[in-house]
Amino acid sequence: MSDPRPWTRRRWLSAGIAGAAAAALPARARAATTLRWATVLPLNHPSVQMMEKVAKQVRDDTGGAVEIQTFPAGQLGSSRDLVESCSSGAIQIVDEGAAQFGQFVPQFSILEAPYLWRDPQHARRVLGSPIVDDMNAQLVSKRSMRVIGSTYYGKRHVTSGSRPINTADDLKGFKLRIPEVDTYRAMAEAWGARPTPLNFGELYLALSQGAVDGQENPLPTIQSGKFYEVQKYLVLTGHIITPRLVVINEAAWQGLAAKDRQILRASIDAHGKAQDDDILGQEAKLADTFKAGGMTVIAPDVESFRKPVLASVPAKFESKWGKGLWERIASA
Numbered sequence: 001m002s003d004p005r006p007w008t009r010r011r012w013l014s015a016g017i018a019g020a021a022a023a024a025l026p027a028r029a030r031a032a033t034t035l036r037w038a039t040v041l042p043l044n045h046p047s048v049q050m051m052e053k054v055a056k057q058v059r060d061d062t063g064g065a066v067e068i069q070t071f072p073a074g075q076l077g078s079s080r081d082l083v084e085s086c087s088s089g090a091i092q093i094v095d096e097g098a099a100q101f102g103q104f105v106p107q108f109s110i111l112e113a114p115y116l117w118r119d120p121q122h123a124r125r126v127l128g129s130p131i132v133d134d135m136n137a138q139l140v141s142k143r144s145m146r147v148i149g150s151t152y153y154g155k156r157h158v159t160s161g162s163r164p165i166n167t168a169d170d171l172k173g174f175k176l177r178i179p180e181v182d183t184y185r186a187m188a189e190a191w192g193a194r195p196t197p198l199n200f201g202e203l204y205l206a207l208s209q210g211a212v213d214g215q216e217n218p219l220p221t222i223q224s225g226k227f228y229e230v231q232k233y234l235v236l237t238g239h240i241i242t243p244r245l246v247v248i249n250e251a252a253w254q255g256l257a258a259k260d261r262q263i264l265r266a267s268i269d270a271h272g273k274a275q276d277d278d279i280l281g282q283e284a285k286l287a288d289t290f291k292a293g294g295m296t297v298i299a300p301d302v303e304s305f306r307k308p309v310l311a312s313v314p315a316k317f318e319s320k321w322g323k324g325l326w327e328r329i330a331s332a
Contacts, residue, residue, distance in 0.1 A: 032064055033260075035252060037093035038071040038082050040200045045224040046282070047095060047151060047244065048072040050275040057267040058260075066260050068093070074201035080180055083247075087143045092252040097153065098243045099181040104143045106320035107135045108245075113317075114187045114309045116330060117241040120152045120280070126332050127243055131325075139247075146253050149246035149268035152276040154218025154283060156240040159231040162213050164296065166235075167304040168192065177203055177215040186316055187239065190308040200225075207231060218242065219286040220279050228290050235298045236287065237305050246272070 037055070041047050048070070055068035076082060076091060079100055086094040087104070102109025110116070111132070117123045126132065127150045136147045158165060158176070165171060172192040178184040180197040188195035196212050206212045208230040215227060216239070222228055246268055253261065291297045314326045 032067040033256065035066065035068045035092040035248075036071060036076075037068050037095075038076040038085070038091050039095050040074040040079050040082065041095075041221075042073050042224045045072075046220060046275045046278040047153070049278075050151065050271045051095070053271045053274075054264075054267045057271070058264055061263045061267070062260050066256065066264065074199070078180075078199040078201065083145075086247055086249050087145050089144075089249045089251055092249045093246065095151070095244050095246045097179065097181070098150075098245050099179070099183055101139060101145075101245065101247070102181065102183070102320075104145075105135050105138045106317075107322060107325065108139070109181065109183050109317070110321045110325060110329065112181070112240060112242050113183055113326070114239045114313060115306050116326070120241060120276070122332070123152070123241055123243050124150070124276075126329055129332065131329065131332070140250055144250040145247045146250050147245050148248050148253070148265055149272055151244045151246070151272045152279055153242040153244040154220055154279050155238045156216050156218050156242060157222075158214060158216045158235040158237045158239075159222060159227060160214040160233040160235060161207055161210070161231045164233050164235075164298060165214075165300060166298060167301045168308060169304065175211075175213040177206065177212040183313065183317065186313050187309050190312050191305060203227070204230065216240075218279070218283070219290075220282040222290070223282065223286055228293060228295055231295065233296050233298055234287065234290050235300050237300060237302060239305060239309070 037051055039048060039051065051070045051072070055070055058066050058068055071091075076085065079096055082091065082094045083096055083100050083103075085091045098111035099109040111127070132147065140146050160174070163170070165174075168191045174193045175196050176188050176193040177198045178188055178195045185195045185197070198206055198212065203215060204225060204227065207215060207227060214231065216237070217225070217227070222234070256264070287297050318326070
């Protein structure tokens with residue numbers, strides 16, 4: 001309802017002063033576009049540290065026009081919850097393993113397939129190619145999300161709290177925690193393990209109580225999640241190199257000015273590469289760190305893990321991924 005008081009000289013003067021004061025406010029004090037960025041990773045993980053650096057740089061470089069609020073450690077839900085929330089617009093940015101987006105665009109799950117990547121450089125080369133551009137276009141059209149960056153999450157290894165694992169045969173009947181992803185389930189089944197999907201935030205407790213026998217993750221995640229405290233054996237299987245995708249809600253993306261989009265992308269790219277270097281540096285020394293802390297580090301018969309997986313998984317998922325996509329990526 002409008003103010004019924006007459007517009008006196010004092011009211012005009014007051015309004016003018018207030019208007020002038022608002023116009024004089026620095027950009028940072030004005031209303032900003034707020035983007036909520038959530039992840040399941042703990043506060044001390046390099047990926048979360050990257051998020052904080054991106055948030056600061058974007059705020060500074062846009063003069064406060066774009067503010068990023070970060071929500072680490074699964075504060076807003078599980079991996080699947082966060083991807084769904086980004087799709088709906090409840091949050092605006094999520095970073096997750098590439099295979100999590102395979103529930104919407106099946107081809108994405110190949111980016112986290114076991115024994116596909118030769119090294120991190122191979123993965124980064126493909127992630128910047130038209131192969132992923134095609135997947136991204138489908139993600140935009142089907143679920144209103146867009147990939148705007150990627151990072152290296154690490155090479156995944158198995159840990160065990162109950163028994164040494166030297167070959168895949170030693171995993172028979174082993175309750176192996178996996179993400180809620182079909183390719184991981186197929187991999188565990190190829191080894192003869194009992195795949196047990198579990199939210200990341202519940203994993204430490206499940207390991208400590210013996211609800212699962214072991215898990216698989218990159219060394220920096222084993223470190224940041226403190227899984228070394230509740231696992232006796234580190235088994236260097238190196239079965240998956242995981243690319244982690246930074247994904248934004250499409251409506252939020254379209255709501256940004258072109259210059260602000262460029263700033264956001266550039267910041268993710270710069271700090272993402274620094275995060276990759278941090279992960280690689282940690283991977284070079286953490287096995288020794290865990291060994292010094294009391295874990296038994298096992299160099300297993302890797303071929304016994306690789307062979308049954310490659311004999312079954314690519315063929316099982318070819319209809320979802322598309323004929324020839326595995327070969328196209330493997331030869332890139």
